[in-house]
Amino acid sequence: MKSTNIRRKKKLRSMLFISFIICIALIIRIGYIEFVQGSELQSMAYMQQTLNRKINPRRGTIFDSTGENVLAVSASVETVTVNPGNIKKEDKEKVARALADIFNLDYEKVLKKVNRNSSIETIVKKVEKEHTDKLRIWMEQNNIAAGINIDEDTKRYYPYSNLASNVIGFTGSDNQGLEGIEAKYDNILQGKTGKILKLTDATGSDLGTEGEDYIEAVDGDDLILSIDMTIQSIAEKYLKQACIDNVCTDGGNILIANPKTGDILAMASYPNYDLNNPYKINDEDLSFVWDTLSSGDKSEALQQMWRNKAISDTYEPGSTFKLVTSSAALEEGITDTDNSGEFACTGSINIAGTRIKCWRYYRPHGGQSLRQALMNSCNPVFIGLRSKIRSRNLL
Ligand SMILES: [Zn+2]
Structure with a gap:
């Protein structure tokens, strides 16, 4: 009887000892996570829990002097990004395949982005809504919402393509003005970029409105030029004719000003280029050999094509x-x-x-x-x- 009591006590004591050891080990582990890995884990969690996306402002419209004819306008399109960390491992290939199919992209490249260890990757920029709607339907059917973002963006359109191209200029992929009026008055036209900063749970789903920070984009201002579209069209038509008839290898320019105010009503250059496709060379001979040119030669030819000769070249009156x-x-x-x-x-x-x-x-x-x-x-x-x-x- 006594010996069993002693045995039981012994057993109890060793159990207590083991529990004590486990407790100590846990305390050490918590301390390690808290104090040694703490800041690193916190930033990882922040990266996973927040989605920091840009909202592009609507760029100002460029009108001719009547204020009615639109020479450059921004239309709504959408940009697709992914947060690789929020896409489940088993879904990655499926997501990459869908994105590649819908937007006609290279599957391997998309998969690489989806697998990358970063907080945000751009999949495709400035696509029409009909394409992103396909993605929305796919996401719903496959019950995948986390990690794929579709955000509003804008794309620049030039309704008259070549008209006044050397004057107006064009914008780059981030809506920044690169040439002509678009570059010169970029600070007026561009507006201010907004931001979506959202807190999400481990799966990347929104955590309601709590912790959501939405900084609205400020749209750019419009510009009204002194150029009159009708006068500009007429000047361009006859300039082209004159250059062809007289075989002007260097092209030509016409400037039409209002003598009373000095306003420039037309500033025509020939040859000109398509503002909706500004990287396509307008010289037929060059376009034949385009792919064989060095990048330096290509860039020089494009600069030459974009230049507004009416104001950048000198000419003796x-x-x-x-x-x-x-x-x-x-x-x-x-x-x-x-x-x-x-x-x-x-x-x-x-x-x-x-x-x-x-x-x-x-x-x-x-x-x-x-x-x-x-x-x-x-x-x-x-x-x-x-x-x-x-x-x-x-x-
Ligand atoms: Zn004479």
């Missing part, structure tokens, strides 16, 4: 200034348009000790009216006319 001299003389009543033989071209004229020739110095124009002199672009006549204006102290 030369004979175009004869219009100013003519207008001044007519306004002051110094001459008339058709006084036959009023001026004389002898092939050259001396002014300030320099002999300036007429382009047809070898067979001078002889007697000229103002109209004839303008038609013939005769230098001596206009130098003479300018002296006449000057003698009246008008210039």
Whole structure:
């Protein structure tokens, strides 16, 4: 009887000892997790529990001078991202396969992103809603919601494609202005990016509105140009015709300004390019050999195509200034348009000790009216006319 009691006591004591050891081990383990791994685990949990996604603002619209014709506009599209850590291991291949099929992407590349150890991966940018709706249906049918995000985004469209392309310019994949007006006035057009910061549970599902931070995007402002779409179209049409007819290998420009205000009503360049497809070269010969070019040559050719030659290249006004001299003389009543033989071209004229020739110095124009002199672009006549204006102290 006594010996069994002792045995029982012994058993109890050893049980207590084992429990004590286990307790100590647990306390050490908790201490280790809390104090040694604490901060690392906390940041891992934060990464898993929060989804930090950008909301792109709507970029401002660019109008022509009437305020009615839209030259550049942002339309709603959607961008798909994944949070790899929130997609269950057994679902990864399935998700990658669906994303690749719906958006026509390379399965291996998508799978790599889905398996990556990062908080967010972009799968596809700026797709039309009809495609993302397919994804929504697939997610519902397969009961997979966690880890796949479909966010609103915007895409730039240029309704008139080539019209005023060298003036307007275009935007990059992050809606930033890269060329022309789009780049110059980027800070006005771009707006402010918003943010969705959400707390989620271990599966990536939303934890209600608690812990949700939604910073709304601020849309960009609109721009109204002095360019009039109708005048611009006409200028481009005739510029193209003139360049083709006269085989202008360097292309050409037309600038049309309102003389009263100086507003630029049209700024046409030829050749121009398609704003909706700005990386497609407009030169036929180059496009044939495009794939064989080095990246440096490609970039140089594109820069050349995008450049707004009307403002970036220099050009001597030369004979175009004869219009100013003519207008001044007519306004002051110094001459008339058709006084036959009023001026004389002898092939050259001396002014300030320099002999300036007429382009047809070898067979001078002889007697000229103002109209004839303008038609013939005769230098001596206009130098003479300018002296006449000057003698009246008008210039
Ligand atoms: Zn002449």
